[in-house]
Amino acid sequence: MALTTTSSDGRVDLADHSSIADSRFYNAELAPVPVAQRNWTTYNYFALWMGMAHNIPSYLLASGLIALGMDWVQAFMTITLGNIIVLIPMLLNSHAGTRYGIPFPVFARAFYGVRGANLAALLRAFIACGWFGIQTWVGGQAIYVIIGKLAGDGWMNASVVAGQPITLWISFAVFWILQMLIIWRGMDAVRKFENWTAPLVTVGFLIMLVYVLVKAGGFGPILSQPSKLGWGSDFWTVFAPSLMGMIAFWATLSLNMPDFTRFGGSQRKQFWGQILGLPTTMSFIAIVAILTTSGGAVLFGDVIWDPAALASRFSSPVVVVVALVALVLATISANLAANVVSPSYDFSNAFPKKVTFAVGGLITGIIGVVIMPWRLLADADVYINGWLGFYGGVLGAVAGVLISGYWLRARTVIAVEDLYREGGRYWFSGGWNIPALVATVVGAVLAVGGAHSASGNPFPKDGLIPFLKELYNYSWVVGLVAASLVYLLLNARTSRESAPASRPVTEGEAVV
Template structure:
């Protein structure tokens, strides 16, 4: 299961401000907390077994790594992102509240719109990317049925817009309309990938030749120059969900359920499925003379049209499934947070779709280097938000929040007219330092580690500002209100 269930009931909030409250943002009730360890393992396997995971791993091979360097990079990146994932998940499981509500504590009820929008815009980009991949799969299926259309740009664009429209229909009708497909999509993707691997295994002449391609990096310096942004890209891949993971853990039966489920599910699922992408891309270099990082292009090289057709259908279903679950649930809540009385979950999903087009995913997916640059670039926006959230919840508030005050004005988190300027200063400092390498070549190394730089700089600046003399009295008052 991928999409978070619709809230049936909620924990009662005393006199909430209608500008900050609706049924989708309300705390979950006891009857809604039904997710156990298995559900979180299944969540990660479902979200990991999809096309962009394959392409993420394939991009490492296309960039010059050998197979074991790529596997270790993926494993390390996912172990690193697991840390903020679990830390930010804690408040969701404890209080039953989603990301845009939790982030009101450090940023204020109005200031929270800034990080929520940053996260939402990135998710819109992912939504567009998945639509482009799905459109490509449809175009490839058309090419199998009518070979004369293969490579036709008008056909590709028509398929892309058609798949985008299908996503919009599903959003409008509600995520329940594809729930019956969710239990089949991940296994279907696994079967497709294994079939592709078997095909390439046969064509390459065994596993040895498939993995025999050497690293293209001949010095430690050249390897590190590729490794650091690649590692940042691995972390950035789940940087969005490391923020809005409370949207899912708010349904957890217990902290242990989400902790153990995620600690196993995320690194294992990502490493296993990414390894298939690594093996297939390595083999494609042997079979076709160059690494092919797109599974849609690779499937088009099957000589058995029926096999290729059904594999592309599986890819299409899985892409639709993941797109709705991973790229609609979060931004829909974020947009709803802007005006809860006017923007529903459905409306937020439609906004996501429109912005997904505006971000021009076809440019982001034009090459593996563009894809990696996209991952690294937006990680510099989201790493600072994660740093501030972790510093605020664990180091300043010691895992205590005033639930009622998160849904009202003039409460514990009012700060200055609903905005915490110290959090915004910390956010700007982290983003600026993380992205300065884009315009200052001598500092490009900061950009290569954008998520890490932004996370630690923003966390440090936020703690320093919140514990300064001028902020002590306001912080102390909020902490008094938060005591159980």
């Protein structure tokens, strides 16, 4: 007999893990967090989002739109709208984490199957590895520029290895090691680092903005920079895929927020922490990036979308060093929270008895280097329309299955013990839920099958599958909607597979 209790605010607690502790699908880090240990506050989630949003790749979102030809109004509108849209699935998936205390890969077991969840988890994990590499590369660039301003031309003009100065490779390695040292200390070290850096991470961006404003002569010259696209067909052609890119930027977190909300003190705390955190912090970094990039165009005559490259053009070494030190802290904070926590759990989910949280973080770090992130950042079009647009469509399909499964099929009710059991309610067909897999494949193919690029890089101009080309401009929406509909259709004649034999009960009642 297992005892499941429900607190007054709806959070479910599995008090006794003895019946599942010996399962090969269980380990201490994947286990449901006891209600007594779910103590994250509204500020913890706000600080988490401030730490995740205020980083160089977030800056590159806005500056990249300027590089693609938008003016400041168009870029700000695109980013703000994208973040409001992605907040919806993020909150929908966050609910399960807070209610049951389970991380994303365990949550996914309820709909993909105990084994099938590895597909959803590893898709998310490998994309996170790519992001880890990107963040580490831009952080290494910042360290490279900082030392260059202090050490002089010898550092900046060192001998070239594999297309980059050897000192840049050294900076990249140092930044990688710093992050591994923090993640090796576990999840609590990540939370403390987030809380400490959150109030400080805005400093670097503000210093750069103020410097540019002073040098450019105020807001006037910056805000008067015209759009190269206008408001006609040229703009709307760029807007649709760019909006999908903005949504895709946080599509990863829209899946794995249960990794963080499992520690939530209540649904209300995680809900308001995210409502106050994501839109406000992303809007702030967007306007700072837009103004700074536009100001750089006024000063230097070029649109320099990389903040480290822009800072290297500043004449004041003090401004460069102080700004980029703050940006390094910001990037570490964002990388740990957004791109190490999730894949650490995901890899642990694939091999629960062999891979711990720390080992999962190390795997993430290694794959992040192998992906060669410097190539993804070589061009704004590749970064936004290639990298973001493609993986956004794939993850949109996964989100479609989870949201429709949890809210429409299971009606938010999950049998927690069976998430860790072989042969239980979520075993389906040998551990795989075929309808969920089919829905994900169909949604992903429709979303990204038509992947194309005007330059022919990295995708053909006519699309991978030409007749799906137009759908790629709306990749995330197509993936989410198509997967949801297919999943619900395939399950239309079956009973609710996720509903346990009896409801989660009030404290003191027993579930057999």
